[in-house]
Amino acid sequence: xxxxxxHPSTLSVQEGDSAVIKCTYSDSASNYFPxxxxxxxxxxxxxxDIRSNVGEKKDQRIAVTLNKTAxxxxxxxxxxxxxxxxxxxxxxxxxxxxxVIFGPGTSLxxxx
Amino acid sequence: xxxxxxxxxHKITKRGQNVTFRCDPISEHNRLYWYRQTLGQGPEFLTxxxxxxxxEKSRLLSDRFSAERPKGSFSxxxxxxxxxxxxxxxxxxSSSTSPGYNEQFxxxxxxxxxx
Numbered sequence: 001x002x003x004x005x006x007h008p009s010t011l012s013v014q015e016g017d018s019a020v021i022k023c024t025y026s027d028s029a030s031n032y033f034p035x036x037x038x039x040x041x042x043x044x045x046x047x048x049d050i051r052s053n054v055g056e057k058k059d060q061r062i063a064v065t066l067n068k069t070a071x072x073x074x075x076x077x078x079x080x081x082x083x084x085x086x087x088x089x090x091x092x093x094x095x096x097x098x099x100v101i102f103g104p105g106t107s108l109x110x111x112x
Numbered sequence: 113x114x115x116x117x118x119x120x121x122h123k124i125t126k127r128g129q130n131v132t133f134r135c136d137p138i139s140e141h142n143r144l145y146w147y148r149q150t151l152g153q154g155p156e157f158l159t160x161x162x163x164x165x166x167x168e169k170s171r172l173l174s175d176r177f178s179a180e181r182p183k184g185s186f187s188x189x190x191x192x193x194x195x196x197x198x199x200x201x202x203x204x205x206s207s208s209t210s211p212g213y214n215e216q217f218x219x220x221x222x223x224x225x226x227x
Contacts, residue, residue, distance in 0.1 A: 004154075034215075043203065043218040044155065089154045096214035097143050097207045099168060102154030 002027040004092050006103030014111050019077045021106045023090035026071065030092040033066060033073050034100065039086045047088075048075070049096070080110045114138060116219035118204050124225045125194055132190045133222045137206030144187050145205040145216060146179055155203055161187060162209070194226045 003026040013019050025033075031052040036044035050057045050064045050073065057064050061080075066073045077084055090103040117136045125131050137144045143162050147155035158177065159169040163184035176194075181187040191198055201223050205216040 043220050045218070046215050049215075091154075096216070097209045099145065099157045099160055100147075100155075100216060101157060105152070105154050 002030055002092055002101040004090060004101050004103040006090050006106055008106060009104065010107045010109075012109045012111060013080050015082060016079055019075075019080055019084070019108055019110075021075045021088055021090065021108075023073050023075075023103050024071055025073070025092040025101075027092070028071070029094055030101075032093045032096050032098075033064070034091050034093070034096070035064060035075050036089045036091065036102075037086045038089065038105075044089060077108075080108075082110050082112050084108060085110045116204055116206050116217050118202075118219040118222050120222055121220060122223045122225075124227065126227050127194060127196060129194055130190065130192045131194060131224065132188055133202055133204075133224075135187045135189070135204030135206075135219060137185070137187070137204070138217060139185075141206035141208050141217075142184070143207045143209060144181055145207075146187070146189050147203040147205065149201045149203055149221070150199075158189075158202075191224075194224075196226050199224055199226045 006023045034049040037047045038044045048062050050066050061078045063076045087105045087107050089105050091100045093100045119134045145160040146158040149155045159179050161181040176192045179189045201221040203221045204219040207214050207216045
């Protein structure tokens with residue numbers, strides 16, 4: 001079955017700097033790669049996703065890249081703000097409505 | 113509130129007792145998912161439904177766990193003979209398979225503590 005790995009497990013950046021989280025997956029059948037943000041005590045919320053027919057996608061300060069050949073995908077947050085502090089999960093799935101396999105998470109701290 | 117709802121939000125039980133959780137999905141969503149999340153980990157897939165049909169159950173899931181969605185609307189997850197290792201947050205999510213954007217929306221979760 002699918003296995004998603006994620007690093008780093010913790011990341012601390014100064015406000016205004018960029019943050020990068022990297023993930024790998026194992027199942028070549030995966031075509032949908034969502035990223036979730038989970039604040040303490042809250043539910044996971046989708047912040048951005050990318051499908052396998054696209055190499056990069058941007059939404060304001062957030063961008064994701066996908067290298068399907070290498071089975072790598074990454075999240076980039078620019079101009080980080082304290083409210084970006086949370087746990088971020090990468091994930092993989094065959095489609096957006098199939099079961100989602102999550103990575104172990106990255107705890108991001110943005111220092112004011 | 114038109115989002116995914118879960119009940120109860122918290123459950124404390126003694127080892128060996130049975131517990132049942134309920135999930136109400138977004139009304140037009142035909143798929144419903146159960147995940148389990150322990151502290152410091154990502155959500156782990158348990159099972160999912162399309163309408164009333166259970167499509168897949170995780171191989172890691174003990175026979176003590178059972179889920180159903182009898183009318184294709186709400187779903188229940190039952191854990192029999194609970195063990196301390198069952199303590200976790202149980203998350204429900206729903207989505208649609210209709211053409212277009214099919215994001216999975218998560219509920220607030222049910223936090224289970226087994227003493």
